[in-house]
Amino acid sequence: MKKVRPDNRKRWQLILLALLFAAPLVTALSLYYGGWRPAPKARGDLIVPAHPVADAELRALDGKAMRFSELKGKWSLVYFGPADCREECQHALHLMRQTHIAQHKNVVRVQRVFVLLDERGLGRLPATLKAYQPVTVLRGDRAVIDRLVAQFAVGGRPRPAGERRFYIVDPLGNLVLHYGPDLPPGSINKDLYRLLRVSRVG
Known part of the structure; x- marks a missing residue:
């Protein structure tokens, strides 16, 4: 019976070890370049491809000039509503606040943005916002x-029209997720948590 030389045994062991490590990589590359993608788990309406938001010359609440591009660098939770922010609008701001707070250690990576669709009742808005800062x-x-x-x-x-619609804009200025007014409780929180966990941007 022919004996297996020690150096041959070591060589085969190395080959088998290399195959064990290479197999998952080869499989992953084959699936990726073959067009397979995992099913999205986002609870919101995922925007594919992500839509770059063009810059806009705006103003802050105090009247100081501010560009939309100044929001870059953080994940932005965006809501459009009237300056005369009544019950539905305040509920939306409350939901954004709770979603933001729920990010715990990642809270500094997120900002809440309220875009005014009009300026009627603007004078009362600062008092309304005190509870949602x-x-x-x-x-x-x-x-x-x-x-x-x-x-x-x-x-x-649908165009934002003061309804309870929310949007997530990534730190590069891309619109990535949209949520309609009938979203289940906790939907935004779960999606945002996942984004912050897997992303190193922002």
Whole structure:
């Protein structure tokens, strides 16, 4: 009976070890380049491809000039609503606040953005916002706001119109997720938590 030489045995052991490590990589590459993708788990309406939001010259609540691009660097939870922020609007701001707080150690990576669709009742807004701080308020000329709103109605999605619709914009300025007014409780929180966990951006 022919004996297996020690150096041959070691060589085969190395080959088998290499195959064990290489097999998962080869399988993953084959699936990826073959067009397979895992089913999305997002609870919101995933926007594919992500939609870059063009810059806009706006103003902060205090009237200081502010561009939409200044939001880059953090994940933005965006809501469009009236300056005369009543019950539905306040409920939306409350939901954004709770979603933000729920991110715990990642809370610094997220910002809340309230874009005003009009300025009627603007004088009362600072008092309303006290319970929902910190929130970045953006306002602007009618034409500028209309152009900004139109960018959030991509892919046939409804235009923001003061309803309870929320949007997530990534730190690079891309619109990535949309949530309609009938979203189940906790939907935004779960999606945002997952995004922050897997992303190193922002």
